[in-house]
Amino acid sequence: MGKRRHYQRVWLFSGAILLGISLNSITGHAATTAVEPVTTATVTKTVPVTNSETTSSGTKLENKANDEVVPAAKTVTTSETVGSAVAATATSTVADPTSVASQASTSAVAPATSGTAEVASSQSVVGTARLATHAAVVKAPTATQVATITSTTKATAFSHVTAANFLDYFNLNGSATYDATTGIVTITPDKNNQVGNFALKSKIDMNTSFDLTGQVNLGSRTSNNGGADGIGFAFHQGNVSDVGNAGGNLGIGGLMDALGFKLDTWHNDAFMPQAAIPGSQVLPEDSTGYGWAADPKNAQFGGFVTTSLKPILTANGQAYDRWWAETATDSVQDLAAQDLDGRFHDFKVAYDGTSRQLTISFTQTSGQVLTWSKTVPTSDEAMAMIVSASTGGAKNLQQFKLTQFNFQQAATVNVKYVDLTGRQIGQAAVGYPSGAVVDGTYTTTKLTIPNYHFVRLDDGRTTGTVSLATEGTLQQAGDNGSVIYVYAPDYQVSRKVVNETIHYVDEQKQTVAADHIAEPVTFITVKNPLTLETQVYFAHGKQSIPQIDDNGKPVSQVGVQWTAAESTNFAAVTHPDVAGYQVISNDAPDGDLTQLTAQGIDTTSDDLVFTVVYRKDAVDPGKPTDPEKPTDPEKPVDPEKPVDPEKPTDPEKPVDPQKPTVPVTPAQPEIPVVAAALTPSTAQNKATTKTQSGQSLSQKLIPLIPAKTSTKALPQANDAVNGWGVKLGLILLTVLGFVGHSLWRRSR
Template identity: 30%
Template sequence: MSFSKNRLLFAFLLLGSVSTISAGIMLTDPINMSAEASQVGTKANARDVTINGDDYASNFTANGEGVIAGNTATLTPDQQNKAGNTVLNTKIDMTQSFSLKGKVDLGNKSQAQGGADGMSFIFQPGDTDVIGKLGGAMGFGGVKGSFGFKLDTFYNGDDGDGYTADPTFFADSDGGKPAAFGAFVNGTTGVADTLDETAQQIAEPSNNEFKDIEIDFDGTSRQMTVTYDGKVWDITSQIGTETNMSFAIAASTGSFRNLQQFQLESFSYTVAQGTVKSHYVDENGQTIADDVEQSGDLGDSWQTEAKVIPGYTLKEVQGNDETGYYKANDQSVTYVYTRDQGAADVTYVDDTTGKTLVTDDLQGNSGDKSEYTTGKTIKDYEDKGYELVSDDFPTKGLTFAPDMQHYTVHLKHRTTPVNPENPGEPGTPINPTDPDGPKWPEGTDKDSLTKSVTETIHYIYEDGSKASEDVIDTVSFGHELVVDNVTGEIIIDNGWSKIDKDYFDQKNSPEINDYSPNKSEVAEINGITPDSKDVEETVVYTKNLTTPIDPVDPTEPELPGNNAETGEVTGKNLTQVMADQKNADSLPRTDMNTTSVLSFLGILIAVSGVTGYYAFGVERKD
């Protein structure tokens, strides 16, 4: 494939019914397009027309780079990578003869001078508004059933997308350089295949010279003859039995370029009648009755009708309406039938709203068993927050009967209570199996469903310093809401309730030595509600008033007859003194008792004074 011809080329892509062009080749019948084309001024039963040059623009449509001015169409400017065409607005009746006369300007440069690509005259059985393949396909590639003639000014030595290689003879037949040539092209299979046996060399483009061309077709012998630049091409073997053909004149450039134009002198042909085909199919698209084809002059009205087909009932009409007007392109009406059968329906009802969720219509031959079950649909609704109430569909399956059968499945909205123990998570799916379904609404999280009232008691001294740790008590309340799992709405508000208690019990003030609280207790508080304010109490401790006792310095007694050293009086010393006194037999007995008593009293006073002094000093808080 040459780089030059790998460019856009406007042509026609087959979308209509296609029969054979070459004997022995059968093609499929793609779906028709319903594009309208312009109409010439024909009359019923008088479809023979002659278009003169001045009628070019009113009977052809230019596409791409194509421009029609007067009797001349510029298909490509002398620029790279351009493509254009002109398309006849009606189809040609190929059962009748036609004659096209005009002039062709292929440009001013040969391939060796940078010129390309050439011009094509394309006939194809599809609609008039389709576009075909690119480059070397010359407008034939990709158009099944296409056929025509080309003036090729660029040699393609290899197969490419939508075309086969040009005849090797023209690779270097112009003094060792590629030569321009004319040939018929068969595009029956959608691949542009140059018919080598019809190829003849033509003069290279020069000076934008317009040269005469004439294409004649004999509707009886089905021979096509092309006369150009003093040479004649004719063919019959490749022309099939197609009765109506679309027609286009196309050209393109690639990296090589030329100004390429076509000048119309006259075109005499018979306008093809429009056709409407009625198809009769079942729901699977299978034909159940023969097609009916109608033809008529363009603009005339037509009407189709359904057939009565035993064992079937008409379901719908597809495609065009049953009435219309003939157009250049084929039209079709498709009647779709269903078999006569038993019928049933299953209705799913939302008991919460009373509305029908969906109704499944079931059809089948009477006596046949349906494969339908309600399980999947019920599961789908349960995933969306519903719960099953009842299902009267037969548990062993449905058998179709002549009479209509009705079944009902009842469902209701599942609801979920939310509270501090079972909160929601706003913004997340209520139903885990339905991630795109309703979300938990605001106010259903644990924090929103919980309220607390706090009692705080502070224990301080008069100077504000802490006397004891605070005592904190809390009363908590929970809010319960009921959420609809289907809609995500809050449908019931059960209000607030205590979680364990609704009061603050009595709090006794702690005891602190030498201090007294201004409140011996904080009384019990009853009737706490979610709207109650927090409670804060302060207990103040004041120092107890006391009378200080002055200590008496003790005088160490001197015991008669005792050589004990003076020092601190202790219990041990006292015991020792008493023992010594008891054993002093040498002392006079009369004086001993008196002295002993006085000494003992003195010691007791001294010990009491010392003990009182230290005790008072330890207990006193400075």
């Protein structure tokens, strides 16, 4: 009995220990499953790892117990992506090899999401059954190895896009709309002149495989019935936000290093670009400005399209670089007119990251599947994806219906080159020296763009987004942000100086006053090289061309103020006063005789030169200027020569001594001697009175009373000769006056 009880206790103790171990294993497995939720499609591939090989996380996997190399989970580079059930199978297979067989049988009957039932070569794990078979030979890994495998699996998780989360992965642009209940993107409605697209928000890691499964509706009209234009799919090296040119380019032209495919429903002949600027500066909707290459001579077709940077001749005769889209004619396959039936047709894009083979298939109305294949260059490490459609004068309802899209995001950044308004003016690729992977590095380049100069990295003022550094480390899978270079136009500046000069001259063109020289006016015309818009500024004085700021405005300096105006004027100038002269003409347009009025000028004006003419004042007519009249009449011409030599010059010697010489005309008639003492009546009463000599007094007095006052005669040249006669006359007059006065008193 003792032994029996002893064995019972040992068994009971052993059972408790085994039960504890089992519970611990179950709890640990549950915890591992919780840490690694299967929310995205994940595929791992087991490959032999040599002693020198490491996983993507850099950890070498070795079995320490027996020094045997154990297969480790490694990032898929060749397999086709499968669903979440496959990912769960792959994870559990590595963690618990004892259950591989049962999981493999379960997975083999599961619905294949992208060819999971197919068996690939030993270098490519395509389905779950293949993965399980390959994993069945794996020995149980150690705990360290399981942890490493789990970490590596997380790093290589794929994104799984469905109708439910479509908008988490894609941006809609233009006329594109999305219906989440059906998974249908209406790229263009059945209207004229529509442009729409949807673009993936992150780039695809082209070192891994991806698949896109869905359906397309090309519309219900062929080109003969007014249908257009078709749907284009493009993978390119540009930014995830880049949009290709519409119209004849079907959203592919203008994308950098693009590998595209199009279902084209409208034939386009070649069209010369109308915009004489680089293609990167042409707006996506300006299809005629960008131009396009000729389509093959097919009514409707499918085929690959690529873009390459080349100079394209524009309408003005100059060539400008464009990412020019051209159809690979050897890839063209006709679509039937019945394929434009207004219904959805199966459409699939599959890419093998190992062979780098891109395969596209389209199911026609007849049930025939058309397939196109192309190899992707190894230089394309990470590519953006966009799906576009457009209409013009002809139209169609054009749609894409998503079933699923499985891909791995690359770690990337965008690089943008914009002007001060945020408009794109250049394109360039980002470099990834160590690959487009997390913790890798990126580099960008500052471009030299004609007619522009670099200003700054965007601080948010231009695009609303703060730029990343020009180079740095990739922090996460997907889009890490944008490096934004901001440029300002190299404004073209022309200069003109206008002067004003006024001359003051007389009628003989002789200067009568100093010239007036006004302060010059300097005009500058600033031209935007992109928009060709111009703005005129002026400043006073003769100025040199000023510095132009990033907005095209002149920078004013001390003492120099630039004013935005098309024209200005020279101030009015009053004519100067010139002694003895008066203004008679002014050749300015208004001919003002008091001033030269304000003169308007602009950039077309030549130097202004005016002449003001003066004339001498007229002479005063009240002042005679006759030189023939003597200025001093008191001086005789020749006092020694008598005027009449026949007349004696000596009045003291009369011819008849009995008759004294009495001048008939007194020398000074204005001073009568007798007339002052006699009244007319007295003179008449005494008319008969006689002097002693027998002559009547009246005869003596008559010459003394002038008949009327005459103008004073001018002195004559012989007045001095007759001086004695004048004296004798005065004496006689005195005597006669005295005698007359005596007689008058006696008579009383």
